[in-house]
Amino acid sequence: MKRDYYEVLGVGKEATLDEIKKAYRRLAMQFHPDQNPGNKEAEEKFKEAAEAYSILSDPAKRQHFDQFGFASQGGQGQNFQFDPNQFAGFEDLLGSFFGGGGGGIFADLFGGGGRRRSGGGERGSDLQYNMRISFKDSIFGVEDKEIEIPRQDACDTCKGSGCAAGTSAQVCPNCRGNGQVAVRQGFLQMAVTCPRCEGRGQIIPSPCPSCRGAGRVNRRTKVRFKIPAGVDQGQRLRLQGEGEAGTGGGGAGDLFILFDIENDPAYERDGFDLHRKQEVSWPLLVLGGNLPAETPYGTETVKIAKGTPADKVIKVPNAGVPRLRSQGRGDLFLHLRVAVPTRLGAQEEALVRQLLEPGVDGQPAEEGFLAKVFGSDKGKKKKKR
Ligand SMILES: [Zn+2]
Ligand SMILES: [Zn+2]
CATH class of the missing domain: 2.60.260.20 (Urease metallochaperone UreE, N-terminal domain)
Structure with missing residues (x-):
């Protein structure tokens, strides 16, 4: 007949996790196979305590056990299986108690849990x-x-x-490969790292x-x-x-x-999309036409529609950053910026001046014509021409 887990650990049904841990540590120390070589009864007691701890230290499993008892594990509990994930918990528990370097003892008891130190070596650092x-x-x-x-x-x-x-x-003769040896301190027995092999279990x-x-x-x-x-x-x-x-x-x-x-002077990245400023002449915005635009993959011709606003953002599909782990690329967004010539020849200046001359109704031509380019609100409201 299987003993109640609370009874095994000697704690009440209302025991806190801390009390459960303490009770388990006490038992683990007492019945530790290293301290009781060849003692089958101690080993059974040790396993019993470990099993009880694995259930009662897990809030979900504990609740289930409180509600259903051993029935929750199928039958009389004889088929109880250790959750291998519990090994890490055991090792950590004992590690903090025995002052680090556990592992070997549990690997011996439970048939290896992957982290066996004695003889198994250690993985290199990342x-x-x-x-x-x-x-x-x-x-x-x-x-x-x-x-x-x-x-x-x-x-x-x-x-x-x-x-x-x-x-x-060779297997360390001092610790028999465990990497730890028992040391008596007063009436307490402690497991410490083997001084001969420094915990490796091998020499x-x-x-x-x-x-x-x-x-x-x-x-x-x-x-x-x-x-x-x-x-x-x-x-x-x-x-x-x-x-x-x-x-x-x-x-x-x-x-x-x-x-x-490194930052790029021209491009800004946002996910797989790229953004850059693109200078454009205002006559091109007014009349529409082809704009040669630089992309990371070479020059592409971008169509500018007639009457394009000066602050428009034009998308160049598939000219962004290649998508990692999938196909295709993001997009490139050209943020238009009107190029204003700073030096004009006499003929060019005359042409621009003509544009500023008053229109037929006395309004400067700028209101109707240049407003299209520069996006003036004034020009949008007054639809004179
Ligand atoms: Zn040793
Ligand atoms: Zn060598």
Whole structure:
């Protein structure tokens, strides 16, 4: 018959999470397999406490248990399965209690949870490289970029094992591979990191001469990759396995390239759209016609309709930034700006003066004609001509 979880932990039904944690820690200490080698009963008690804790420390599971008891787990509770996600919780709990470096003990108990430290090695660190690139490179991408970064790489001589040729690492005899040893302090037993192997659970009897057993060496390494077309300010590119080498067979970390994009004098980016100012002569706005407009992909001819307002924004479809992870590009928006000539030849000046001469009804021609160009309200209200 299975014991009630509250009974197992020795707490009341109203116990707070903190009380539940404390009760579990006390039991975990007492029945820890490391402190009770070969004691099957202690191991059972330890598992029982761990199971009770896994349920009562989870508010949803606890509520379910309060309501339905063991029926909630199907039958008599014999089929109870540990949620593997609980391992991390256990390790963290014990880590904070035993002063870091748990893992091995639980891996032993529960048949490995992925984070086993003893003998399993550690994954290398992730690295980040800040990369400033030109606006042009952000639009078109770079097919083959090469950078050189300082990082810890696996030692070539020992291929990262840290062992001299023909030898291999051995299970630490001091902690039997657990990475931790029990130390008695008064009447308390504490698990501390094994001083012989420093928690690795392994020792290297004859270290590799190149890396002195570290398995890794510092060096400057060239890394090549592709900058995708359309990358934006602050985006990160992940290069899997290009971070630092792991130890003892643990995989390499990742390298993240963080992009910082130089401003462009002409273009402003907004998502995948681009904006730029476009100078245009007012006669072209008045009469309409073709306007050659610069885009990142070359010059495009943009049609200007007759009587286009001077502050119009013209969309050039598909002339924006390439969309990352999909097809096509954003759009380019041309914000029109009337080009006013500062120097006029005698003939040109005469022509402009003619435009300012009073019209047939005594109103300056400007009211009807130039207003179309410059968008004057006055001109819109008075429809004289
Ligand atoms: Zn080496
Ligand atoms: Zn050891």
